[in-house]
């Protein structure tokens with residue numbers, strides 16, 4: 284009798300899925316033990332890591348930075364494959380300015396002293412607002428004079444405060460900082476050291492992980508519509524399968540595949556959609572502790588917008604002769620008398636717009652939350668008009684741009700992470716009402732190792748949203764893939780775990 288090898292199917296060819304596949308395949312002798320397959324719903328590998336081209340420049344549609352280099356496995360891979368140097372310029376090649384402010388950290392010390400610590404369910408939004416009130420209280424005797432072109436001291440302080448709030452919205456993906464939990468967020472850890480972009484492109488890390496897998500292991504265009512598994516509560520039913528394998532995957536084209544173990548690495552956005560009654564991604568549905576954790580955790584939208592400056596034929600203002608600045612924008616609150624009505628609302632919470640590297644004619648800007656979703660829904664012309672109008676207002680008095688109305692854009696590329704059905708958002712955060720425990724709950728395999736009625740470890744979970752302290756990052760996602768590969772290697776008592 285020929286015994287079949289256990290079949291392991293990894294759902295999703297992002298960094299978590301490929302890290303798991305790489306580990307399972309390269310651990311000594313294990314590739315002879317398993318039948319391994321990675322099924323990816325899209326037509327490329329990499330998921331939220333996606334290096335592309337725009338107007339001749341290399342750009343990152345998704346992840347851009349290695350967050351901290353000391354001990355970071357993504358840094359290690361990028362270094363091993365020599366991807367920190369490139370003949371071509373790359374996005375952020377000068378490094379990003381750290382916009383975080385020491386003042387916030389100092390305020391925290393004072394705040395702790397005066398308030399006796401941080402209360403439960405405090406949001407980052409209300410913490411920051413308390414900080415501003417505290418700061419204003421210190422300065423309340425100062426006169427509210429005009430400090431700069433129609434800006435009073437307090438309106439400028441409010442404007443700068445909103446600018447920092449918006450930068451934090453982009454970092455955290457929480458569209459509204461009132462929904463971002465203070466205590467939960469403080470569990471997040473980066474590796475020490477600099478943040479670095481990858482000169483040859485972030486996708487090189489993905490290509491390196493995938494390069495060990497034989498042709499045919501990764502299958503593109505294979506979107507999973509339903510995962511049928513055997514829960515502890517149901518009777519064991521292998522009749523629907525091929526008689527031995529407990530998991531049956533249904534693909535959107537109607538085909539099926541049987542497996543002993545699946546590692547689900549789809550985004551938290553896809554899981555949130557998948558647990559809705561009308562979706563039925565899991566059959567039987569996931570247990571309550573999982574669905575509650577999925578519902579409680581936050582998953583926000585952060586999008587980049589790339590714009591190409593059109594060459595200007597006005598002799599006095601050729602783009603070659605001037606550098607488009609690294610702009611940080613402070614807006615009057617909408618509705619304020621001095622606010623410029625022509626600047627659209629969807630751009631008023633955007634803080635940064637800058638060339639992707641010095642002297643590039645490609646600019647990048649970041650959007651978060653509702654404004655990102657609105658930007659995704661607009662057509663290119665509306666976006667070009669909105670950004671051009673905003674730039675004209677901001678640069679009207681600039682000495683570099685004698686004719687600020689001449690700033691025009693010829694082409695744009697917008698990310699659509701919020702509405703792309705394979706992602707439905709950008710990355711996770713700890714929403715008020717959730718906690719680090721929810722990431723751990725999401726990481727738990729089903730059924731557990733000691734399950735009595737059913738084959739254990741049928742459905743395992745990896746991906747950035749299953750990392751308690753490194754969610755929202757590429758290294759967090761990578762390490763969860765390794766964690767789940769190791770879980771299976773231990774189960775099969777393979778060496779090298």
Ligand SMILES: Cc1cc2nc3c(=O)[nH]c(=O)nc-3n(C[C@H](O)[C@H](O)[C@H](O)COP(=O)(O)OP(=O)(O)OC[C@H]3O[C@@H](n4cnc5c(N)ncnc54)[C@H](O)[C@@H]3O)c2cc1C
Pocket residue numbers: 294295296297298299300322323324325328329330331332344345346347348349350505506507508548549550553585586587698700704705706708709710745746747748754755756757758760
């Ligand atoms: C705009 C943006 C900027 C970012 N910047 C940074 C940064 O600078 N640094 C950093 O560390 N991180 C950053 N991140 C986060 C980082 O990209 C992610 O945390 C990480 O890539 C997630 O990897 P993953 O494997 O968990 O998920 P994913 O990359 O989402 O992989 C999951 C895969 O599953 C596939 N899939 C989904 N549904 C199905 C289905 N039904 N059937 C089959 N396949 C399916 C998807 O197509 C996808 O390929 C950024 C993300 C975004 C969007």
